Amino acid sequence: MKEAIENASKTKLDLATEYAQKINPDRIEHHSRVVRIYQEIASQPSEDSIIVAYLHEALEEKKDIFNGIYSKFGSKIAVMVKAVTYNDTIPYPEYIKNVSRDPEIFIIKLADYLDNIANLSNIEDREIMHRQRTKFKSVESIFINTLKDQDFRSYLKDPDAVISQIKKHI
Numbered sequence: 001m002k003e004a005i006e007n008a009s010k011t012k013l014d015l016a017t018e019y020a021q022k023i024n025p026d027r028i029e030h031h032s033r034v035v036r037i038y039q040e041i042a043s044q045p046s047e048d049s050i051i052v053a054y055l056h057e058a059l060e061e062k063k064d065i066f067n068g069i070y071s072k073f074g075s076k077i078a079v080m081v082k083a084v085t086y087n088d089t090i091p092y093p094e095y096i097k098n099v100s101r102d103p104e105i106f107i108i109k110l111a112d113y114l115d116n117i118a119n120l121s122n123i124e125d126r127e128i129m130h131r132q133r134t135k136f137k138s139v140e141s142i143f144i145n146t147l148k149d150q151d152f153r154s155y156l157k158d159p160d161a162v163i164s165q166i167k168k169h170i
Contacts, residue, residue, distance in 0.1 A: 015072060016051040024061045030115060031057070038111035043157050046104070052080040053108050059085040084108050096139040100146045103155040110143060110162065117169035133170070140170050 010018075020031045035053045039045045051073060058065055058081055070078035083105045086095050100106045117136050123129035143166055146152055147159045156162060 012047065012051055012073065013054075016054040019069075019072060020054045020058065023055075023058050023065065027057060027061070030119075031055075033115045034108070034111045037114050038108055041111060041114075041156050041158070041162055042107050043155055048077055048080065049104050049108060051077055052084060052105075053111060055081045056084045056108055056112055080105060080108075084112075092135055093139050093142060096142045100142060103152060106146065106152075107155060110147075113139070113143060114162070114165055114169075117166065120169065137170050140166060 017028075017032075021028045031054050034056060035050055038050065038053045042049070055069060055073075055077070058069060066078060066082065069081055083102065084099065086092065090098075096109070099109045113136065116132070120129055120133055120136070123132060144163055147156070147163050153159045
């Protein structure tokens with residue numbers, strides 16, 4: 001009962017932050033940076049998208065958590081989290097192309113990508129860093145070409161600044 005009362009006074013964003021922390025406490029700084037980047041680049045960041053940005057790796061970290069996300073946050077957020085989650089049964093470039101079909105999901109993935117490429121130099125294991133750089137380089141043109149699409153540009157505050165960030169880090 002006490003937990004239900006405490007949860008009732010929390011916002012969905014508070015619950016998403018706590019949920020992300022519970023799923024993988026070692027990655028909460030990354031999740032928080034992705035949320036910050038998302039809010040900085042999206043022209044109209046929605047609360048649902050911010051929650052998804054917090055939870056964007058949840059299904060990668062715990063495959064059986066979809067129902068938990070569904071019950072805590074509803075079907076829309078659960079489906080969005082699933083859409084932004086990399087499915088390793090397909091090549092990474094194909095996954096990014098699929099994600100680029102939905103601007104809201106794409107911008108969350110873009111925020112994740114920007115944080116990952118900005119922090120490549122922090123990876124101590126050189127082999128892992130090289131693999132990650134190769135993976136991110138393989139999708140650079142997909143991100144840039146999507147950002148150049150006139151129909152897509154309105155979803156971002158400054159698409160050219162984002163393109164510059166990508167080119168700077170890869």
